[in-house]
Amino acid sequence: MENTGAVLLLSHVGFSFMEDLAGAVTARGLRTCVLSSLPEPRHQDSRPGALADLADDVRVTPEHVLTPHDVEDYLDHLEAAGTTVLCCLTVWEGYRHLMALANARLGVPDLDEKQILQLRDKLTLRNRLADAGLSRGRASALTPETLAERRGDGRRHFVKPVSGIASFGTFPLTGDTTWADLERIAAEARSDTVYAAAFTTDPVPPPQAGAPADPGRGPDTAASDGAVPAASGHHGGAPAVEFLVEDYVPGREFSFEAVVVDGEPHIVAVHEKCEVTEAEGTVLENACVSPPTSLSAEETAAGIRWVTSVLDVLDIDWGCLHVEARHNPSGWDLIEVNPRVGGSLISPSVAALTGGPSLLDLWLDCLLTARRPAGFRARLESLSFAADGTTPSPNATFFRVFFADPGTIREVGLSDDLPLRPVVSQVLLQPGDVVESSSREVFLGQVLWRMDRADRDAILPGLLPASEQAIEIVYETEPR
Incomplete structure (x- = not known):
């Protein structure tokens, strides 16, 4: 590769807004270099070729999760090839600290790796802002003991992973919430090829089993003090999943x-x-x-x-x-x-x-x-x-996001009966896709509209209910 300016993009399992990012880089007359972790099995034949069509240089690693060594080694390769890498960018939150590491090496002002990991630690972050008077709530590590205490104190609480993504495992605590519920969600997180490593600030490559629904085609959404691993910690080499409970x-x-x-x-x-x-x-x-x-x-x-x-x-x-x-x-x-x-x-x-x-x-x-x-x-x-x-x-x-229910999709597509033409419409699943029950959102599609701000109050009351039918879907069987 000739000596010219380039941008390093980090891709998770072959996706992470690569089409949008590569287009933005190309529009600036720069070269695109993509470092991707191994796609899920269903995309291993097609996705590396799609990345090669988008980028000037592509490397796909043999594991589903990128590591600091992968980033350093690829930067060495680009430097040896005479490529001047101007910066690194990723939208996948689980790689944000790797982006910071790369930018530090390149001398590009950015948050540092430690800051990123601190931001992703939602337990410490909540209490840090409470100490500063910027949050009225506090958080605690979720254990069987704190679960029982919060469940019975008569107040409203919320449960979420200490480090998570895409609203996976986030829900209001109720009197019916049990430790077995947390065990189940933690097991789902650990077995999810795409999301597993996002549930820790010290990632370990997740197991090979993939999730039936494919968030890679959908939107990307990206150490704790005393937190106890839910569902008794590591299983089969996958990362532990820690939860917190905080004031609602x-x-x-x-x-x-x-x-x-x-x-x-x-x-x-x-x-x-x-x-x-x-x-x-x-x-x-x-x-x-x-x-x-x-x-x-x-x-x-x-x-x-x-x-x-x-x-x-x-x-x-x-x-x-x-x-x-x-x-x-x-x-x-x-x-x-x-x-x-x-x-x-x-x-x-x-x-x-x-x-x-x-x-x-x-x-x-x-x-x-x-x-x-x-x-x-x-x-x-x-x-x-x-x-x-x-x-x-x-x-x-105004935009609406659609989520799939469990079941096999028979028909899916954009409605042609809408009061305002969308400026962006995406249908992310297709007939034949099987959606399993999960504690994370499974994206079906999304639609965006633009209007004059002066006309919004007149348009929105009709668009809001009509938009609920913007993507039409039929399942082979009724969603479970």
Whole structure:
């Protein structure tokens, strides 16, 4: 490979928004280099070739999970080939610390590996922000003893993995929750080829068994103090899965899409999760609108100040973050801080909102200009929310995510009877796919609409219910 600028992309099992990322790199006249872990068996014949069509150089490792050695070795290979790697990027949260490691070697300003692992430790993060007065809740490691205590104290609590992804194993604690439930969810996590290594901040390659449904075609969503491994720890070489129990955070749910440049955060978008379903074993985020419909500019401004304080306490100087929060009359409180772009259609929603760059575009440009960020910072500021809670954009967006039920799919496709034409539509499963019961979301598809912000309040009441039928699906048998 000739000596020219390139971007290193880290792919998990052959996916992780590779088409979108490679397109963004190519559009900037740069070369694309992809390091991917081994795809699931069903994709091992097809996916490496698809990556080769996207990229200038591809390496697929023999294991399902990338390691620091894999990254270092591939960088050595590219350097020996005369390639100047300008930065590294991944949307898979389980590889975010590897991205940080690569950028440190390349001299690109980014969060460091230790910071990433601290952000992914939701137990310590919650209590750190509570100590700083930025969260009213606290968290504890979930053990049989703390489960019994919280279940009987008459208050609302929430259970989630200490380090997890895609809402797998996140649910409200009820009087019926048992330790056997946690054992079952932990066993599912350990046996899931795609997600297993995301449930620890010290990954061990997971077992070879794959999940029947394929989140690789769907949206990517990315050490704890005293936490006890659920379901009695390691099994068959797979990582332990640790859970926490925390005070329930009430209120409506939002996400802040933040790009931080040299210690200065910019809120590019605020999404309101206008439908959230707390199902057994997971939380499904069904639909989002941006800008929010239920917040005043003053409440949005208070949210921006709160997010800025959170990022300041956590010493976040660089990067793209998806900060999930809830708002109620008492103010703002944290769900979690994700050191990556939001999953689903968050990135294209930002493009539709700004009328220009997607969130992936902005993150890539942040990395490419990090050594001399002045011009990028000015551009970012022109796109972002102002301190008073207003946005310069004349646009509004709405998107809906669809989740599959257990069963065999007979027919699936996009409806042609919608009141507004989508700007993005994706159907991620196909006839013949078998969806098993699981404690994680199984994506079926997603659809994004854009409208003039001035017309949104007139359009949205009709679009919201109509959008529920945007993807039509028929199962061979009734979903179990």
